Amino acid sequence: MRRSLKKGIAVEAARVVVPKITELAPGLTSSFVRQALDRAITGIGPLPPAAQAAETQLREQRGNVDRAIHELIENHVRYAGVGGLVTNFGGLVTTAIIAPANITGLALIQCRMVAGIAHLRGYDLDDPRVRNAILVAVLGEDAVKKMVKKLQLPAPPMALATAPSHDPMLDTTITSAVAADLVSRVIGKRLATTLGKRVPVVGGLVGAGADGYSTWQVGRYADREFLPKAQLPR
Secondary structure, eight states, rough: HHHHHHHHHHHHHHHHHHHHHHHHHOOTTTTTHHHHHHHHOOOBBTTTTHHHHHHHHHHTTTOOOHHHHHHHHHHHHHHHHHHHTTTTGGGGGGHHHHHHHHHHHHHHHHHHHHHHHHHHTTOTTTTTHHHHHHHHHOOOOHHHHHHHHHTTTSSSSHHHHHHHSHHHHHHHHHHHHHHHHHIIIIIHHHHHHHHOOHHHHHHHHHHHHHHHHHHHHHHHHHHHSSOGGGGGGO
């Protein structure tokens, strides 16, 4: 009974906090997903372009693509964990203020990781089909399966990346789905946990764990989806 009450309070708080995110960060619309993908691929600040980072790992692993992908995933899990810790340290009080940074940061990190995996498997990161496939992979396996089953998506990442042609109509659908998923992941689940604990530092630890784990799941899914392009039937 007590747990149900806490959950109810958390849900009600989410309804209040989530709209404020848009007010405090008007630019946090679905367009931020495409911007995050562009910056992940071209590089931003201290982070080199996704392909460059992937090639660095490939050299360090002496040309072993699978090991390079493993290291790429591990590195980005660490990045996501640090980002989740820093942007969730304040607990519920600062959620509406720091959440936009957490959401955009997580989008950038996960897009960069998946783009690196796709590059190592032989895909052209400038191809709009591949870019859509990268974004769909960020949704994660469970979400993709549900959306494909409901006909909200035509196919999983691998099929999108190797489709005969690019369908521009999919761009908005995919971008909106990824944006909604990231907001739900960062705000909804973590808000309920943080509110239940009522301890700010716990919010940071939960944020680090949640972001790191979700990044690991996305990485493993991308690893399975983006088969070596050289081995695909022509």
